[in-house]
Structure formats: C-alpha cells, structure tokens
Amino acid sequence: MEVPTTFGGDDAAEMVTELRRNFLSGKTRSYEWRVAQLKNIVKFVEERETEIVDALRSDLNKPEFESVLFEISLLKSSCKVALKELKQWMKPEKVKTTLLAFPSSAEIVAEPLGVVLIISAWNYPILLSLDPVIGAIAAGNAVVLKPSEISPVTSSLLAKYVGQYLDSSAVRVVEGAVPETSALLEQKWDKIFYTGNAKVARVVMTAAAKYLTPVVLELGGKSPAVVDPDVNLKIAVRRIIAGKWGNNNGQACISPDYIVTTRDFAPKLVDTLKRELDRFYGKEPLQSPDLSRIVNSNHFDRLARLLDEDKVAGKIVYGGQRDKAHLKIAPTLLLDVPQDSQIMNEEIFGPLLPIIMVDKLEECYEIIMSRTKPLAAYLFTNRNNLKDQFVRTVSAGGLVINDSAIHLAVHGLPFGGVDESGMGSYHGKFSFDAFSHKKAVLYRSFLGDAPARYPPYTRGKMRLLSALMAGSILDIFQALAGWLTSARKEKSA
Known part of the structure; x- marks a missing residue:
C-alpha cells in the first residue's frame, strides 16, 4: 500500500484498522512469519548497503565508516541475535507456584501487544528506525514506522524498500512531518516507541494518555x-x-x-x-x-x-x-x-x-x-x-x-534512560520484552480441592490458609492440626 501524498487522520485511522484486522487474523504471531521478516531486514541492509550509505551521506555527510559500522553492522547484529534467540524468547517461562495453589503449575507467556507505532530520530536514521522494528516484529506485532523528516533521503529510502522486503499487510512506513505525526498520534495504538527529545516526548505522552497507551521514550541529556x-x-x-x-x-x-x-x-x-x-x-x-x-x-x-x-x-x-x-x-x-x-x-x-x-x-x-x-x-x-x-x-x-x-x-x-533521559529500554531480549505483554497463566486440575477455602469461614480455616500463603511448613502443620481439632469439635457438637 502506497502512502497518499497527503496523509491525514482518516488515512491514519483506515491504516490502523486494516493493520489491526490483519494482526487479529493471527498471521504475525507465528514463529515462521517473524523469522521471515527478520531475515528480510538482513537481506535489505545487505542488498541495499550502497544506497543506505549514499542516503546517510546525503542527509548527514556521514562517513562510510560510521554508516557501515554504527548503522548497518549494528542493525545486522541486532537482527541476527533475534534470529538466534527468538525461539527461546518465545518459550513460556516456568514459574514456581505456592502451597496454597497445590497441585498446580504456572508460566509466563509472552504475547504480542498488537499494533505499535515507532517514531524514529534523524541522527541514526537507519539504526534508530529499524532496530525497534526488529523488537516489534520479533514479538509478533503489526508495525507502523514514522521516520524522521529531518533526514529525508533516508526516510524516502525506508518508505521505498520496507514494503518490498517486509510484509506490507503488517508493516508500514508513513513519511511526513508534524501533520502526519499528529495524525498518527490521534489513533489508538497498543504501544508507542519514540526516539528524540524531551519536548516532543511530552507531546507523545499526552497523546498516549488518551488511550492509556504504554510508551517507550528514548531521549537524551547531558552525559x-x-x-x-x-x-x-x-x-x-x-x-x-x-x-x-x-x-x-x-x-x-x-x-x-x-x-x-x-x-x-x-x-x-x-x-x-x-x-x-x-x-x-x-x-x-x-x-x-x-x-x-x-x-x-x-x-x-x-x-x-x-x-x-x-x-x-x-x-x-x-x-x-x-x-x-x-x-x-x-x-x-x-x-x-x-x-x-x-x-x-x-x-x-x-x-x-x-x-x-x-x-x-x-x-x-x-x-x-x-x-x-x-x-x-x-x-x-x-x-x-x-x-x-x-x-x-x-x-x-x-x-x-x-x-x-x-x-x-x-x-x-x-x-x-531514566528520568528525563527516557523510560523503558530495548536491545536484544529487552527489545522483545518492550513489545510483549507478559501474561500470567496458572494451570490446575480438579484434584486437591481444599475445603478450608470455602464458607462457612472459621478462625481455624483462616489460620491454615494464612500459613499456606506464608509458605512456612511449621506454621502449616500447626494450623492444620488446629483446624482439624476445631473441625472435630464442631462435628461432635
């Protein structure tokens, strides 16, 4: 899908609706889809390295050494780490449960947030655009990337090639300046990732607050x-x-x-x-x-x-x-x-x-x-x-x-960052985590149902359940003995 010459609120709303529909179809959740997109990012920077270097030279007069080392190579490295580790990142994380829930098992499942917006900066316009995209795709999200208009040649290059190398039904690039960014910020996103300065970050947070959208802010400060x-x-x-x-x-x-x-x-x-x-x-x-x-x-x-x-x-x-x-x-x-x-x-x-x-x-x-x-x-x-x-x-x-x-x-x-230098973090697994919801899941069978948790409530039941929650074996045995004694007395009465 090509971005219209003028991109306003209606265009943004239509795009987000389409991306959300495609996300809800489940296509971005599969391991295979994620891997294919990540491999294509590597393919893009390898096949288009000369054009990337030329764009960075045009926008910033950036030396080829810095372009290759600090943008292209870092981006490839980030992608390859994700490709190597993704299967492990996607695995549910096993968690110990408590005696109160015995017998049971528990895990933390990383699930994609949904449709996310990434607003990038001009100083490293390839790295700071696509590195967060790596995390968003690895986590299984649909993505809209807004490159910086201050590096226009690189922005146009991203708009031209992202749709060719990545799945355009789930990954889009929107070019433009303040009006286009404002139109995007009017929409409901599942996460916003912004790289830039504190002044604009406040605008982003204000827009995000309307929908209680979580944000990652990568800012700066006097280092x-x-x-x-x-x-x-x-x-x-x-x-x-x-x-x-x-x-x-x-x-x-x-x-x-x-x-x-x-x-x-x-x-x-x-x-x-x-x-x-x-x-x-x-x-x-x-x-x-x-x-x-x-x-x-x-x-x-x-x-x-x-x-x-x-x-x-x-x-x-x-x-x-x-x-x-x-x-x-x-x-x-x-x-x-x-x-x-x-x-x-x-x-x-x-x-x-x-x-x-x-x-x-x-x-x-x-x-x-x-x-x-x-x-x-x-x-x-x-x-x-x-x-x-x-x-x-x-x-x-x-x-x-x-x-x-x-x-x-x-x-x-x-x-x-921290304080005015930002909130949230990324790189490696931290990028995957930034665009994932860590969903708590507890599994129980119908065995081991404890009558102590149900009414009528008694002091003995309360002591037993409190001990189970505290996890002290001695307290549990004492409380259990007390509850059984109390229960026998109540039965005989």
Missing part, C-alpha cells in the same frame, strides 16, 4: 565523562574522541556532553585532546571527510548561539571554526565554562565539548546530580574504589567505565 588523573591518558582521550566526534560529530544521544576533571590535570588532558584531534581530523578539520556535518541550519544556528554566549566566547581553547554554507563546525574544546552558561544547561548534541575543572574529582557527583539524570555517564580511572563509588552514586540510563558509547553494541545490556 558526563569524568576523567581521573590515574588513567592511561592517550587511550582515554582516544575513546572520548571516538564517543564524541566519531559518533556523528557529537550528534548522538550518548555522546559525552561535558568532561569533569581536576584543575591540576586539566592542562595535560587538554594538550592530549588537541594532539589526538589534530592526528584524527587534521589541522583543517572542516575539510576532513571523517566528520559528519550538522544536520541543518537550525541546529547549526543553535550550536553557534551556544558558542557565542558572552559567558562562553572566551573559553574556547581548541577549534571553534565554522562553515555555515556547508553546515560544518570543527571539534571544539572549551575550558572552565561557567555552570550557569547555556551550554552547560542544555544538551549540546554537536561537536562542542566543555571541560569543567574541580579541586577534587569527587566533586563531580554534585555537578552530575544537580542536573536531570543523563542517558549515559562515563568514568575513566584505574582506581577500583572510584569505580565502585561512581556506580553506586551516579544514576543514569547506563554507565561505562574506561570507554564511551560502546555499551550501545552490547545486546545483553538494556539500552534506555
């Missing part, structure tokens, strides 16, 4: 990188650079947003950052083919305003070059930025990296905890006591010790 003087400095700096500028030139929700280090160590850290940045991107970074551009002029202007703020303008110690015609901003280091500056009070989402200096590294906790909880937090240290303290103290969607952003590729870890 700190705390650097202890006790590190292998060259490796630490390279890993910070890879997580910051090697991640879409800082346009990533898990990029390090600012560094905290000690005042004495800061000059050495800055010198090493400068040296490694020169080595990676050259003396003229705006000409480097290994840096993505800023996605559009609105984001370019926003980043320029952060740099031009009076409190910040004199703090640049490296970089700062700009080319608005080509939407390029060089990797930029800022030292000793005031805490009340704009750059320290909103997510940067770009190639600017403030460095905050403290007298003692432990002061980092006050800085981090004075802000909303970030999507990620990074610590570079060799000290085990500092690692333990950081894990105990810092609340974030995820923590990484001695690296940055790499946890995204570990399928066994849940990926998601």
